[in-house]
Amino acid sequence: MSIQTCFHCGLTISKNDLLLFDDKEFCCNGCKTVYEIFSSNNLDGYYDFEKAPGATPLDIQGKYDFLDNDNITSKILDFNEEHTAIVSLTIPHIHCSSCIWILENLQKLQSGITLSQVNFPEKKVRINYNSQQTTLKEIVYLLSSIGYEPYISLDNYESGKKSQNRSLIYKLGVAFFCFGNIMLLSFPEYFEVNEYWLDNYKPFFRSLIFLLSLPSLLYSASDYYVSAYKSLKSKILNIDVPIALGIIVMFLRSTFDIIMDYGSGFFDSLTGLIFFMLLGKMFQIKTYSFLSFERDFKSYFPIAITRIRANKEESVPVYDIEKGNRLLIRNQELIPVDGILISENTEIDYSFVTGEAIPISKKSGDKIFAGGKQIGKVIEMEVLHSVSQSYLTQLWGNAVFQKEVEQKYQTLTDKLSHYFTPILLLIAFLGFGFWIFKNVTTAFNVFTAVLIVACPCALALTAPFTFGNILRILGKKQFYLKNALVIEQLAKVDTIVFDKTGTLTSNKKSKISYEGKLLSSLQLQLLKNIVHASNHPINRMLYDFLPESDRISVTSFEEITGKGILATIENIPFKLGSADFVLGIPDSNAIQTTLHIEINNEYYGKYLFKNEYREGLSSLFQQLNKKYNLKVLSGDNEGDKDTLVSIMPSETTFNFHQKPEQKLEFIKKLQEQGHNVMMVGDGLNDAGALAQSNVGIAVSENVNVFSPACDAILDANRLKNLNNFLNLSHKATKIIKMSFVISLLYNVVGLSFALTGNLLPLVAAIIMPLSTITIVSFVTLMSNYYAKANLE
Amino acid sequence: MSVIYLLIAISIVIAIGFFIAFIIAVKSGQYDDDYTPSVRMLFDDELQSTPNKTKQSNQEK
Numbered sequence A: 001m002s003i004q005t006c007f008h009c010g011l012t013i014s015k016n017d018l019l020l021f022d023d024k025e026f027c028c029n030g031c032k033t034v035y036e037i038f039s040s041n042n043l044d045g046y047y048d049f050e051k052a053p054g055a056t057p058l059d060i061q062g063k064y065d066f067l068d069n070d071n072i073t074s075k076i077l078d079f080n081e082e083h084t085a086i087v088s089l090t091i092p093h094i095h096c097s098s099c100i101w102i103l104e105n106l107q108k109l110q111s112g113i114t115l116s117q118v119n120f121p122e123k124k125v126r127i128n129y130n131s132q133q134t135t136l137k138e139i140v141y142l143l144s145s146i147g148y149e150p151y152i153s154l155d156n157y158e159s160g161k162k163s164q165n166r167s168l169i170y171k172l173g174v175a176f177f178c179f180g181n182i183m184l185l186s187f188p189e190y191f192e193v194n195e196y197w198l199d200n201y202k203p204f205f206r207s208l209i210f211l212l213s214l215p216s217l218l219y220s221a222s223d224y225y226v227s228a229y230k231s232l233k234s235k236i237l238n239i240d241v242p243i244a245l246g247i248i249v250m251f252l253r254s255t256f257d258i259i260m261d262y263g264s265g266f267f268d269s270l271t272g273l274i275f276f277m278l279l280g281k282m283f284q285i286k287t288y289s290f291l292s293f294e295r296d297f298k299s300y301f302p303i304a305i306t307r308i309r310a311n312k313e314e315s316v317p318v319y320d321i322e323k324g325n326r327l328l329i330r331n332q333e334l335i336p337v338d339g340i341l342i343s344e345n346t347e348i349d350y351s352f353v354t355g356e357a358i359p360i361s362k363k364s365g366d367k368i369f370a371g372g373k374q375i376g377k378v379i380e381m382e383v384l385h386s387v388s389q390s391y392l393t394q395l396w397g398n399a400v401f402q403k404e405v406e407q408k409y410q411t412l413t414d415k416l417s418h419y420f421t422p423i424l425l426l427i428a429f430l431g432f433g434f435w436i437f438k439n440v441t442t443a444f445n446v447f448t449a450v451l452i453v454a455c456p457c458a459l460a461l462t463a464p465f466t467f468g469n470i471l472r473i474l475g476k477k478q479f480y481l482k483n484a485l486v487i488e489q490l491a492k493v494d495t496i497v498f499d500k501t502g503t504l505t506s507n508k509k510s511k512i513s514y515e516g517k518l519l520s521s522l523q524l525q526l527l528k529n530i531v532h533a534s535n536h537p538i539n540r541m542l543y544d545f546l547p548e549s550d551r552i553s554v555t556s557f558e559e560i561t562g563k564g565i566l567a568t569i570e571n572i573p574f575k576l577g578s579a580d581f582v583l584g585i586p587d588s589n590a591i592q593t594t595l596h597i598e599i600n601n602e603y604y605g606k607y608l609f610k611n612e613y614r615e616g617l618s619s620l621f622q623q624l625n626k627k628y629n630l631k632v633l634s635g636d637n638e639g640d641k642d643t644l645v646s647i648m649p650s651e652t653t654f655n656f657h658q659k660p661e662q663k664l665e666f667i668k669k670l671q672e673q674g675h676n677v678m679m680v681g682d683g684l685n686d687a688g689a690l691a692q693s694n695v696g697i698a699v700s701e702n703v704n705v706f707s708p709a710c711d712a713i714l715d716a717n718r719l720k721n722l723n724n725f726l727n728l729s730h731k732a733t734k735i736i737k738m739s740f741v742i743s744l745l746y747n748v749v750g751l752s753f754a755l756t757g758n759l760l761p762l763v764a765a766i767i768m769p770l771s772t773i774t775i776v777s778f779v780t781l782m783s784n785y786y787a788k789a790n791l792e
Numbered sequence B: 001m002s003v004i005y006l007l008i009a010i011s012i013v014i015a016i017g018f019f020i021a022f023i024i025a026v027k028s029g030q031y032d033d034d035y036t037p038s039v040r041m042l043f044d045d046e047l048q049s050t051p052n053k054t055k056q057s058n059q060e061k
Helices: A029-040 A070-076 A097-104 A136-145 A154-159 A167-190 A196-220 A222-233 A240-260 A267-284 A393-397 A412-436 A440-453 A457-476 A485-492 A500-504 A521-532 A537-545 A617-625 A638-647 A660-672 A684-692 A716-755 A761-791 B003-027 B036-040
Strands: A019-021 A024-026 A079-081 A084-090 A113-119 A124-130 A304-309 A312-317 A326-329 A339-341 A345-349 A360-363 A373-375 A379-383 A479-481 A495-499 A505-516 A556-560 A564-569 A572-577 A593-599 A602-613 A629-633 A653-655 A677-681 A695-700 A712-715
Touching: A019 A029, A024 A029, A029 A136, A070 A136, A070 A312, A084 A136, A097 A113, A097 B036, A113 B036, A167 A196, A167 A267, A167 A761, A167 B003, A196 A222, A196 A240, A196 A267, A196 B003, A222 A240, A240 A267, A240 A412, A240 A440, A240 A457, A267 A457, A267 A761, A393 A660, A393 A684, A412 A440, A412 A457, A412 A716, A440 A716, A440 A761, A457 A479, A457 A485, A457 A716, A457 A761, A479 A716, A485 A695, A485 A716, A495 A500, A495 A660, A495 A684, A500 A505, A500 A629, A500 A638, A505 A537, A521 A537, A521 A564, A521 A572, A537 A593, A537 A602, A602 A638, A617 A629, A617 A638, A617 A716, A629 A660, A638 A653, A660 A677, A660 A684, A677 A684, A684 A695, A695 A716, A712 A716, A716 A761
Parallel strands: A495 A629, A495 A677, A629 A653, A677 A695, A695 A712
Antiparallel strands: A019 A024, A079 A084, A084 A124, A113 A124, A304 A312, A304 A326, A326 A379, A339 A379, A345 A360, A345 A373, A479 A712, A505 A602, A556 A564, A564 A572, A572 A593, A593 A602
């Protein structure tokens, strides 16, 4: 029999779990139920677009009870008046056309929903519904029951409706409108042959051109004036200074020309220039809507939590929690505040915070920190600090997160402009000084012509097109950059700091080894069946590690939170768990995670779990070591040091037991020594270091899940290619330098026209687009070539 | 009045018309999501009914 996959979710079905329904195979009841819902509503079409598109619905009993609270729902809703309400929900599972189809047919599944619309790139669905007939809670339950559980976090609570910034599109539209019409209207004059007809209508054409140039000049180009003004104020000459100067001089000279009837002016070049530069700006912006580079703890934290007051449970917004409150945390719920455990014991998974996959067990009276995920039975806890004062969230009080830096560093283009602008002015004045003794009019003409022709349009386009292209290429390789400036920063990096847990190690897989008496194959089979019944991450890992076996039913099974499992199978009692639980002695080796096995009251041995390092690390480090200082920071103990030393080059330095603030300080210190630091991290505990570093890269197993605020998100499988990405960034700056030379050559040609007083509008109208096209095609070809050479 | 004024006026008016159409399109959010509509138009308007489907009870092997 060939391998069977679930008709709904596509997972391989193990033999014993197979469910048949409607001649189709399902892996579990959840998937089958979703199919039943769809087929009974004539929505089978779901399975036509994509093979096995679904997700298994998870148990969400009680998880969304807070949606009964009107205060909370009103914060989530986009719009709510009388009977109509609109809500936008983020659904991480949206991934194919089947998803769009089913989510846009929601009204067939639930009355009251009037319209639902998917925004695929953002993984969002916008639902309009009648609040009399249905509630938000019902909709969320419906979505969850068909495998599309929405992601509602504290972020939804505050932001409300975000308005999109579309001003660049408007500006581009205006610029193109002006440019196109002016081009058409100025065409006759390009072939000026003192014809009666042309002469007759010249003033009309020219005044129309003048009017058409105004919106482009005043609206589309407004960003350049603002930026130039700001840079002059801070006494830096960025590239926008000569651009703004060129634009203004061009406009004044052209207006003067047509008023005095000297010529047709440079309005065509002027609007063309503005249009091309905005196009470059547009191209440089490549957004990955489904990713966010600005997340803080709010994206992780729940919006509401269950509070116990006078023996009654109530849902309260997380911000309303006060010190001394008693909270109820269910299985898989996130702990939003620091507190003390009241229930007997539990296990807390801090993988969100530290990247460490193996949960930590806590006893009654232990302190538990915000950010952990509770695993096990429902627990009660007492609050010690409110949300904003909790250990983890305090990190966001640090200054790094407060300042809004528009542009942290001087770009390559601005550096060049620093020399370009004074030289340009010098040439303009020299030309003016030379001509003024011969002819005053020509002197003014030369002066303005220099500023016009040297307006660094091609120069300003170089970086956007190179970086825009490279941004797209890297995005295809699962290296998502926040913006184009990051590429330049990557090229400047000289020190790379790695976080260990979750970054260098994988938190999905563990290296498992066994020490002790050999287990027979029957015992292994039985063991596999026992751990199958448990949801504990360690048991899941062991389950995946043990060889395939037939299903044998477990007679009795008891999981003791924080300790282990007691089970009987085929009349053989099994006891697995911590050393304390199985042997009755505290664990001698606290550094490693172990699972001890006792069968039939006889101690057999223990399984050892070690972090598994990602593939290709040692070769990556060998490559990186040639050019960079490498450092490793870890929040963990030194248990792994030997393994690390063996894969890292000998120059690498290690720091263990690093708290989030210490990581941040570490980066700061390196920067104070004059280093350009790149931080590669993953968890929330790296958030400070990522923000402080010159380039912060978040490594993520699944880029659709949330990663902390950073400059770039890298798919974990691509970590081994990091060196190639860095090489490409060096090549990008090289390309830019080369094309600077080309565009300067064009400037020399243009200046020779300008200085001899021969710059006709036609010449300007040819040189400007020509240089732009040359530069754009040059950088596109070069960056594609280098990408091929480096990344394949 | 020469015909050129009329022609130019017409051409400018048409251009402005298209420009306004563009602005309206941006405003209504058509440029915010350039992927979903391309998929959406391929869906059938009405759901196909699937008659004669005998529902089997679920069997566990």
